Amino acid sequence: QVQLQESGPGLVKPSETLSLICSVSGGSISRGDYFWNWIRQSPGKGLEWIANFYHSGSTHYNPSLKSRVTMSEDTSKNQFTLNLSSVTAADTAVYYCARSAPSYDHETLNYAYDALDLWGQGTMVIVSS
Amino acid sequence: QSVLTQPPSASATPGQRVTISCSGSSSNIGSYAVNWYQQFPGSAPKLLIYGQNQRPSGVPDRFSGSKSGTSASLAISGLQSEDEADYFCASWDDSLSGPVFGGGTKLTVL
Numbered sequence: 001q002v003q004l005q006e007s008g009p010g011l012v013k014p015s016e017t018l019s020l021i022c023s024v025s026g027g028s029i030s031r032g033d034y035f036w037n038w039i040r041q042s043p044g045k046g047l048e049w050i051a052n053f054y055h056s057g058s059t060h061y062n063p064s065l066k067s068r069v070t071m072s073e074d075t076s077k078n079q080f081t082l083n084l085s086s087v088t089a090a091d092t093a094v095y096y097c098a099r100s101a102p103s104y105d106h107e108t109l110n111y112a113y114d115a116l117d118l119w120g121q122g123t124m125v126i127v128s129s
Numbered sequence: 130q131s132v133l134t135q136p137p138s139a140s141a142t143p144g145q146r147v148t149i150s151c152s153g154s155s156s157n158i159g160s161y162a163v164n165w166y167q168q169f170p171g172s173a174p175k176l177l178i179y180g181q182n183q184r185p186s187g188v189p190d191r192f193s194g195s196k197s198g199t200s201a202s203l204a205i206s207g208l209q210s211e212d213e214a215d216y217f218c219a220s221w222d223d224s225l226s227g228p229v230f231g232g233g234t235k236l237t238v239l
Contacts, residue, residue, distance in 0.1 A: 046217065046230050046232045046233055047174065047217060047219070047230040047233075048230070049225070049227045051227075052227065060226055062225060062227055063225065096174075100228075101179075103164055103179045103180045103221075104180045105160070105161050105162040105180070105181065105196075107196070108161070110160055110161050110162075111161075112221035112228075114161070114219065114221045114227075115164050115179035116164070116166070116176055116219075116228070117185060119174060120173065121172075122173050
């Protein structure tokens with residue numbers, strides 16, 4: 001049974017870099033037909049996709065965060081990381097890592113790797129001095 | 130402000146059928162499947178419906194999804210008290226090259 005677990009500091013100072021790790025157990029991030037994602041949810045607000053990658057493939061970033069975000073993988077530890085630089089109070093949120101599988105539209109015949117079928121429990125990050 | 134538009138709240142009594150709408154555009158719902166998520170307070174979202182109307186293992190068939198043009202709906206029949214939760218729609222967006230979400234609908238079971 002594949003499980004995801006986020007870890008990282010719960011408090012980050014403004015202008016510093018937020019660094020989070022997602023540890024994956026029960027399955028390898030380098031095998032299978034999945035993308036691996038970071039998503040955040042601000043208090044009382046909705047969900048925002050941050051970035052994703054496919055092992056040995058390209059990494060994709062939300063254009064609104066692209067200048068500040070780096071996502072990387074460590075296959076030896078079966079982990080992937082998120083770095084978000086120059087944080088402000090607006091970056092305060094619960095950060096989730098999640099696995100995504102293909103979702104097919106049988107009318108348009110399009111598909112995308114956006115069915116987020118496994119999530120970590122989430123980690124709250126507060127940006128404050 | 131979320132890319133996909135959902136009503137902030139919905140309510141119904143046990144046993145009734147309730148629908149939650151989700152509106153988007155040609156760059157997302159109009160071109161790609163809609164996925165739905167259920168979230169309880171303090172917990173991560175859970176995939177409820179994917180590919181318009183596919184249910185992951187363990188999700189009751191009381192939950193169903195549909196799409197028409199640039200809008201989609203989640204229907205819950207035989208409403209139960211344990212269905213009281215937040216529901217989010219989502220779809221891939223060509224402009225983002227990633228998934229976009231609705232703002233969520235808080236379902237209250239009266």
